[in-house]
Amino acid sequence: MSRLRLAILISGRGSNMAQLIAAAADPAYPAEATLVLSNKADAEGLETARQHGVRACAIPHAEFPDRKTFERAVDAALDSANIDIIALAGFMRVLTPWFVQRWGRRMINIHPSLLPKYPGLNTHARAIEAGDAEAGCSVHWVSEGVDEGDVIEQARVPVQPGDTPQSLAARTLVEEHRLYPQALAKACAQIRPRRAS
């Protein structure tokens, strides 16, 4: 069976991206890492992807007059690489309904909270502030509302006494790295190659 062609969209460090690339290096994994795109030219993850032999390029959003033209450029790059599935991995741009509808049930995201709790930013600080006993991360389908799509899988981590947003983020990131490849494989089972649809 042919593997799905995966694009990973990043904005920075790309540690989740690196985990997906590592998982996809196994020929038995249901997706192959085909393309990495960043909306920032200086994203650290671009170089990491290239070191792993994955094509990586920047489409800097700041060089486009508006969100629409930026997204059209991203869409064209995905189309020309025959991408089947998109994994957002620390991609810090909100996508318009046009893009979300176009890629519909072919796009997933990782978010560092137990959704539906704490969509948006500063999730760890909000969990500590609220006195939550546990935090975690979620992989979900991307829908038009930010961090609102159906959850595919979650992982939980304890909030420990004295935790700072940084210490909780570090503990959560370990779980993100384990969760994302597993949840992506699960998502792949639900979609067909685009070129065949």
Ligand code: GRF
């Ligand atoms: C991760 O915590 C992810 O959940 C969030 O942004 C962070 C990205 O980290 N959306 P990295 O770029 O994958 O290292």
